[in-house]
Amino acid sequence: MYLTTEKDLVDFCGQLKSSPTLAIDTEFVRERTYYHRLGLIQVSDGNCCAAIDPIHISNLDPLLDLIRNRKTVKVFHAARQDLEILHRLCNETIQPVFDTQIAASVVGWGAQISFAKIVNKVLGKKIDKSETYTDWCRRPLSERQIEYALDDVRLLFPVYENLKKVLKSLDREEWLRGEFATLEDPDNFKAPNLEKLYMRIKNIRTLAPKNFAIICELAQWREREAQTRDCLAKNIVRDESLLELARKAPIDSKDLSYIRGLHQNEIARSKKNILAAIQRGLNLPLDQIPKLPELEIYKAPPGIEEMLSALVQIRAEQLKIEPSVLADRKKINDFVKCFEQNISTEGHPLLCGWRKQAIGDQLCLVLTGEIALAVGKNGNLISFPTDFNVKKSTS
Secondary structure (H helix, E strand, C coil): EEHHHHHHHHHHHHHHCCCCCEEEEEEEEECCCCCCCEEEEEECCCCCCCEEECCCCCCHHHHHHHHHCCCCCCEEECCHHHHHHHHHHCCCCCCCCHHHHHHHHHHHCCCCCHHHHHHHHHCCCCCCCCCCCCCCCCCCCHHHHHHHHHHHHHHHHHHHHHHHHCCCCCCCHHHHHHHHHHHHHHHHHHHCHHHHHHHCCHHHHHHHHHHHHHHHHHHHHHHHHHHCCCCCCCCCCCHHHHHHHHHHHCHHHHHHHHCCCCHHHHHHHHHHHHHHHHHHHHHHHHHHHHCCCCCCCCCCCCCCCHHHHHHHHHHHHHHHHCCCCCCCHHHHHHHHHHHHHHCCCCCCCCCCHHHHHHHHHHHHHCCCCCEEEEEEECCEEEEECCCCCCCCCCC
C-alpha cells in the first residue's frame, strides 16, 4: 500500500492504533544536505503494511502520534539514522525501541549484520538490492521501488518475531536492556555542541592559543551556516582551509582571497561573517580560550591486553557470540588502564549489565591473579583458578 493523501494516512493509522509492535524503516537522501531529505516512511504491524509519502503528505501527525506512543515497541534494523529522522519529526526521543541488528549480535549472528544477511538467515530469502541507490526524493516512484521499500518492513517483522524466540531460548532477553539505552537516550540526538566543534578538525593542536581561538569561532560560524543553508559544512569551507584561515588570521577581503580552497563565491557571500569570527577569536582573552583535553594514549604493560583478549576469545566461544560484541579492544584497553592507574571501574561498560557476568568479573579475576589461562589438550585456551597455596621451590 502506497499512501499519498492525508485521508489515507489517517485511515491507515487508525488500523494500527492498538498494535503493540510496529516495524519501521525510512528511505532518505543525505549526500549533499545537512539534514536528511526524507523520501518514504514504511510501517508494518505484521498484518497491515504501507509506504507513506512525506513529500505528498505534509501533515504526518497521525503517524507521529503512533510513534510517540510509549506502549508501542518500535522495531528497526540498524536504527540510528531512522531514529535521528524520527526524533527530529517527533521532537522527542522514540521509546521503546528494538534494533534487530543489535539483537542479532547478542544471540551470536555476527556484529553489525546486514539486513539482507539476517533476512536470508531467518527466512531463507534473498533481498533484491537493485534499488539500493534510488533517489527516494524523486517523483514519481515506480511500483518496483515501492515494493522494494515495503519489503524492508514486511520482512523486518518476522525477523523480529524470530529473534524474540531465539533470545528467549538462550535466556538473553535481559541482555538487551542496556544495549538499547543509547538509542533511547535523548542526549544522543541533540544538535552538535557548537562550542566543541573544533574537536572534529585535525591538526588543531598545532595552533597557537590565539589561532586556536579563531578556529573555534570559525567552526561555529560554519556549522550555523550549514544548518541555515541545509548543506554539508565541508561544502562551505573545507577543514584544511578553515585551519589555514585560523593560522593566517586575514583581516580584509584581499587577504581572504589568498587562502587556498576558499572560493571567491564564498568570500563574496560570507566575508563579513568570516572576518567577524576571526576578530572575535583575536579579541578573546587568553584565560577564556577553550582548553583542549589532554591527549592521553594509554599503553598497557606488555602482554596484558593480549592476555585479556585471549580470555575474551574463550568466553566468546563459550557464549557463541563475536568477541568484539563481548569486549572490543578499546574497552579492554580502558579496563586495564582503570586497573593499572587505580581508577574507579564503577559504571564501566564491562562491569554493567550482562557483560559483567559474561566477561567483566572474569577479567577482574585475571588482573588480580585469581584465575589463569593455559592451553588445553585440544589446543584451545582454557581458564582455571590459581592455587596461591603452592609452596615456592627452593634452590
